[in-house]
Amino acid sequence: xxxxxxxxxxxxxxxxxxxxxxxxxxxxxxxAAWGGQWDMHEIIISLGSHATTDNLKVNGDFxxxxxxxxxxxxxxxxxxxxxRKQKDKIAKTGWSTSKAPNVNxxxxxxxxxxxECRVKQKMxxxxxxxxxxxxxxxxxxDEVYLGEDGNPDMEKMCLITYNPINHxxxxxxxxxxxxxxxxxxxx
Numbered sequence: 001x002x003x004x005x006x007x008x009x010x011x012x013x014x015x016x017x018x019x020x021x022x023x024x025x026x027x028x029x030x031x032a033a034w035g036g037q038w039d040m041h042e043i044i045i046s047l048g049s050h051a052t053t054d055n056l057k058v059n060g061d062f063x064x065x066x067x068x069x070x071x072x073x074x075x076x077x078x079x080x081x082x083x084r085k086q087k088d089k090i091a092k093t094g095w096s097t098s099k100a101p102n103v104n105x106x107x108x109x110x111x112x113x114x115x116e117c118r119v120k121q122k123m124x125x126x127x128x129x130x131x132x133x134x135x136x137x138x139x140x141x142d143e144v145y146l147g148e149d150g151n152p153d154m155e156k157m158c159l160i161t162y163n164p165i166n167h168x169x170x171x172x173x174x175x176x177x178x179x180x181x182x183x184x185x186x187x
Contacts, residue, residue, distance in 0.1 A: 008034070012161035015067035015169065016045065017075055019097075019106040019114075020055035022083075027090050027097045027106035028055060031067070031079025033162040041136050042120065048129040051083025060119035061103035062134070065111035069158040069171050071095075074110075076169070102138045112145040112157040 013033040020028050030052045035045035043064065047053050056062065067075040074093035081089050090097060090106075100107040103116040117134040124131055139152075147153035160169045 008164050013164060015075055015160050015162050017065040017067055018052050019063035019108060020052050021059060021105060022055050023058050026088060028052060028083040029078040029090060031075055038133055043134050043136060045132045047132055049127060053129060056119060059104055061105045062117050063100050063105045063107055064115040064117055065108050066113050067160050069160055071110055072160055072169055113141045113152050115139055
């Protein structure tokens, strides 16, 4: 086996689009990969110092959309362009925005599924960023992306992940098994 130094290579990494409002109500978005489920109704996101972290100091509500093959270019754009320098970068993405129904944050209708979130705690907050723990207030999913069982269908969404090894985006593939079930074959 080849050995590598410590690297941020947990795979797959989500491509999360964090939506916030600034103090004047202008929507902003950033791309974040270092996040995941924290508890049954909470997520955690590692954030550096961004316009998003500035916005969260004013208002602790935000949205988290999951990037897709169709939103990839604009999702990458909001990750490489600073909201501190480009005040209305959302206009450049072409995304449609509205106020989320349950939190004071923008909803980007171009994404199939969005979490409505509220900050519960900031850990290790400093000038360089923080770890953000947030309550999932509600989950919204465009009905086009629901499966026959009425739940969100990941395959229909064409979700992408970030490949930190090669700095690429990879589309998630087909279902290969049933969790909490297929392992019973070994009983």
